[in-house]
Amino acid sequence: MNKTIIVWIRKDFRLVDNPALFHAAKEGMVVPVYIHDDYEESSMGSASKWWLHHALNDFKTSIKKIEGTLIVQKGNPKDVLQKLLHETNAQDIYWNSRYEPHALKRDKELQAFFSEQQINIRTFEGFLLHEPWKITKENGDPYKVFTAYYKASQKHSVSSAVKKVTSIQASSKPVESLSVSDLDLLPSIPWDETIKSTWEATEKGAIDVFKTFLKNKLLHYEKGRDFPAEALNSFLSPYLATGQLSARVLYHYLRTKAEKVGSDAFEQQAEMFIRQLIWRDFAYQLLYHFPHTTTEPLNEKFKQFQWADGNEELQAWKNGKTGYPLVDAGMRELWETGFMHNRVRMVAASFLVKHLLIHWKHGANWFFDTLVDADLANNTMGWQWVAGSGADAAPYFRIFNPITQSEKFDKEGEYIKKWLPELKDIPSSYIHKPWEAPADVLEKANVTLNKTYPAPIVDHKAARERALEHYQHIK
Numbered sequence: 001m002n003k004t005i006i007v008w009i010r011k012d013f014r015l016v017d018n019p020a021l022f023h024a025a026k027e028g029m030v031v032p033v034y035i036h037d038d039y040e041e042s043s044m045g046s047a048s049k050w051w052l053h054h055a056l057n058d059f060k061t062s063i064k065k066i067e068g069t070l071i072v073q074k075g076n077p078k079d080v081l082q083k084l085l086h087e088t089n090a091q092d093i094y095w096n097s098r099y100e101p102h103a104l105k106r107d108k109e110l111q112a113f114f115s116e117q118q119i120n121i122r123t124f125e126g127f128l129l130h131e132p133w134k135i136t137k138e139n140g141d142p143y144k145v146f147t148a149y150y151k152a153s154q155k156h157s158v159s160s161a162v163k164k165v166t167s168i169q170a171s172s173k174p175v176e177s178l179s180v181s182d183l184d185l186l187p188s189i190p191w192d193e194t195i196k197s198t199w200e201a202t203e204k205g206a207i208d209v210f211k212t213f214l215k216n217k218l219l220h221y222e223k224g225r226d227f228p229a230e231a232l233n234s235f236l237s238p239y240l241a242t243g244q245l246s247a248r249v250l251y252h253y254l255r256t257k258a259e260k261v262g263s264d265a266f267e268q269q270a271e272m273f274i275r276q277l278i279w280r281d282f283a284y285q286l287l288y289h290f291p292h293t294t295t296e297p298l299n300e301k302f303k304q305f306q307w308a309d310g311n312e313e314l315q316a317w318k319n320g321k322t323g324y325p326l327v328d329a330g331m332r333e334l335w336e337t338g339f340m341h342n343r344v345r346m347v348a349a350s351f352l353v354k355h356l357l358i359h360w361k362h363g364a365n366w367f368f369d370t371l372v373d374a375d376l377a378n379n380t381m382g383w384q385w386v387a388g389s390g391a392d393a394a395p396y397f398r399i400f401n402p403i404t405q406s407e408k409f410d411k412e413g414e415y416i417k418k419w420l421p422e423l424k425d426i427p428s429s430y431i432h433k434p435w436e437a438p439a440d441v442l443e444k445a446n447v448t449l450n451k452t453y454p455a456p457i458v459d460h461k462a463a464r465e466r467a468l469e470h471y472q473h474i475k
């Protein structure tokens, strides 16, 4: 145990199934370091920074409990790692792979640079179920249709998770560290408080959320996951996005448990959940093969699409003031909690892109800034899917109707009333379209349109026809 290994912590703030940390702990003295570089600073959204602040504090405590010290640094990773190698006499750097285009390029360059200096670099997989380049068609082309990708993924095994790291031998050389607060990650707005009351951004928080899901929700997942008021989805996305939870731990746990339980119902629901994890893999394989899609449409035809300017409408959408209750409830949930239910994400995103004809990039940027689960691959795929310009995308002529979606998935308006308290006394027969409520109903509910709650900023029918017309141009 006389070699010293630097473990570069990135999106893997966990002790369970952290392969870089696990192998380093077995092989030598460990110096775990988190480096906040300019790229992270400029590319991360405000909600993700909030989460990172808490995740770092939590991970620092976890490392301390196993006798180590997490070093926190700011700067260029090359310089910081070089300095650390010098200070600790380490000859090895381990890290778990990341797959965003910038991170891939940076890591490749660093690997080449340090290898030339005889530093041993080892990288590990552990963020996804399958590496983004692993599953391709027979001719090597990437999949663009999810079902085909999902089917192909069944033929590949998922690598085993590694055990929880329970102790490490720390390096005896003293190394300076910043405090987490020095990174200045917390936003200056009081928004911090509302998000804090919703989430516990710790590794234990991730495990607790999963336990609740397993106990109370999994058996109802397939049918229930589409109904926002029922909240039968897992709420695990921020933990997966920041790497406080490992997807392959979830995968192996559920597969093993399904075998033990021996019930078809459990197996079916567990498989449905695993299918969502494969959607996540699918998003990463798209990002890997088509990195330009973070800003450009995958389907080239969409380059000519005539988007509207719509600054005022964009603002109304961000503020949850479009006059369409389901859309507004989603946007308010997002602002208050850093999360939005998947069904509502689809409806709210579609409203921006199709009803308002505002470029999906504006929506993607807002989501990325405000979601605690902001994830470049998932967000890009989600928005391109909604816009109709991405892989396996919704056909452009299929325009989500925000009223019928609301009637179908939030029949009694429970979700709407939770996030739009100004509509709490509107009867459920009018909650999906308050502008149709008679004057006495509105009066009784203390609602004055355009005063306490906006009238619709666009007419659904007219907006639908306008969107279809635009689509005809690029068809």
Ligand SMILES: Cc1cc2nc3c(=O)[nH]c(=O)nc-3n(C[C@H](O)[C@H](O)[C@H](O)COP(=O)(O)OP(=O)(O)OC[C@H]3O[C@@H](n4cnc5c(N)ncnc54)[C@H](O)[C@@H]3O)c2cc1C
Pocket: 225, 233, 234, 235, 236, 237, 238, 240, 241, 273, 276, 277, 279, 280, 283, 340, 341, 342, 345, 346, 349, 367, 368, 371, 373, 374, 375, 376, 378, 379, 380, 381, 382, 383, 386
């Ligand atoms: C416009 C739009 C933007 C989105 N942006 C993001 C984003 O930035 N980050 C993000 O994690 N998800 C994003 N999604 C996907 C999805 O909405 C969320 O992953 C999901 O709502 C998270 O809730 P959950 O953890 O309860 O999901 P569950 O239903 O419990 O699913 C379990 C896990 O599977 C993965 N998953 C589920 N659905 C999808 C999907 N459609 N695509 C990719 N992975 C999925 C997530 O990691 C999720 O935590 C977006 C979807 C849309 C339509």
